[in-house]
Amino acid sequence: MRAAAIAQPNIALIKYWGKRDVGRNLPAVGSISITLHELFTEMEVQLDGSLAGDQLTVNGAPDAGLLPRLSDCLDRVLGDDRDPARIQSRCNFPIAAGLASSASAFAALTVAAAAAAERSLETYELASLAGRASGSAARSLYGGFVELENRRDDIAVRTLRAATEWPLTVVIAITASGPKAVGSTEAMEISRKTSPFYSSWIEQQPHDLTIAREAIQQKDFAKLAAVSEHNCLKMHSIMWASRPPVVYWNSATMSCLQTIRELQAQGLGVFFTMDAGPQVKAVCVPEHAAQVGEALGGTDGVVDLMQSGLGEGARRTKMP
Numbered sequence: 001m002r003a004a005a006i007a008q009p010n011i012a013l014i015k016y017w018g019k020r021d022v023g024r025n026l027p028a029v030g031s032i033s034i035t036l037h038e039l040f041t042e043m044e045v046q047l048d049g050s051l052a053g054d055q056l057t058v059n060g061a062p063d064a065g066l067l068p069r070l071s072d073c074l075d076r077v078l079g080d081d082r083d084p085a086r087i088q089s090r091c092n093f094p095i096a097a098g099l100a101s102s103a104s105a106f107a108a109l110t111v112a113a114a115a116a117a118e119r120s121l122e123t124y125e126l127a128s129l130a131g132r133a134s135g136s137a138a139r140s141l142y143g144g145f146v147e148l149e150n151r152r153d154d155i156a157v158r159t160l161r162a163a164t165e166w167p168l169t170v171v172i173a174i175t176a177s178g179p180k181a182v183g184s185t186e187a188m189e190i191s192r193k194t195s196p197f198y199s200s201w202i203e204q205q206p207h208d209l210t211i212a213r214e215a216i217q218q219k220d221f222a223k224l225a226a227v228s229e230h231n232c233l234k235m236h237s238i239m240w241a242s243r244p245p246v247v248y249w250n251s252a253t254m255s256c257l258q259t260i261r262e263l264q265a266q267g268l269g270v271f272f273t274m275d276a277g278p279q280v281k282a283v284c285v286p287e288h289a290a291q292v293g294e295a296l297g298g299t300d301g302v303v304d305l306m307q308s309g310l311g312e313g314a315r316r317t318k319m320p
């Protein structure tokens with residue numbers, strides 16, 4: 001009744017923003033992401049009937065704040081007549097700062113919980129369950145370039161291309177390390193209810209997905225760069241135009257975009273994307289990663305840098 005699993009966060013290139021069914025947490029649009037390699041969340045789940053309730057530690061410290069969402073996820077995977085669980089989470093990057101920590105957390109938790117209860121579920125079933133906890137988590141069940149299709153009754157997730165077939169590098173410029181002020185779940189609802197651009201976003205997403213899918217199939221970096229940057233800026237424009245406006249960027253975010261534009265003008269293979277936080281993710285061809293890292297590291301307001309290749313989907317690990 002004890003198992004562990006590891007999952008990597010993923011970075012969306014064509015973004016999930018908005019829900020069509022809030023209760024079931026079904027996205028309003030499909031999305032395409034890349035699963036990272038170096039960043040991880042590892043979850044250990046021990047089911048223990050002698051506990052009074054679920055318990056959670058994150059990097060060794062008790063954390064009651066995150067527990068309710070994790071408990072709900074366990075109920076969905078195991079049924080609400082399950083035994084209480086002792087959950088231990090280890091994460092090697094900042095949590096709730098726009099680095100997709102919920103994606104890797106819920107993907108790892110779903111796999112570990114099913115294994116602890118000796119339930120053998122297919123990857124697509126685990127993805128659907130993880131997606132109910134956090135939409136982006138469904139994509140972390142798969143590695144490489146991943147598409148989440150928005151089907152009528154559920155989601156369907158698949159790998160479009162393995163990480164080894166097109167090994168891009170992601171340099172992450174950390175411009176603030178604290179947790180974000182508005183969570184993505186809440187910000188999506190503000191966008192859906194108040195942004196005048198929301199309906200155009202929904203209409204245009206199938207087109208962006210088609211272009212990105214083609215770019216990945218053709219390994220066409222320039223094409224993937226153009227559609228990904230455009231899609232990211234559209235998502236942030238929706239938020240900027242909502243009431244109240246949701247602005248995740250800080251001045252260093254803007255400076256990083258300027259740096260990336262300069263690198264592009266010099267002919268480097270790099271493009272930017274940003275999520276629900278001020279961090280800038282620079283996706284680049286591996287041979288330009290060192291130069292990209294150096295330029296972003298020297299950009300005003302960048303407090304830290306991380307770098308990652310592309311990795312695999314969530315999987316079970318041996319117990320420590």
Ligand code: DP6
Pocket residue numbers: 011012014015016017025031102133134135136137184185186274275276
């Ligand atoms: C900007 O998956 O965190 O990172 O389903 O409400 O938990 P919930 O949202 P979440 O949102 C991710 C938003 C994004 C874009 C993306 O990852 O596609």
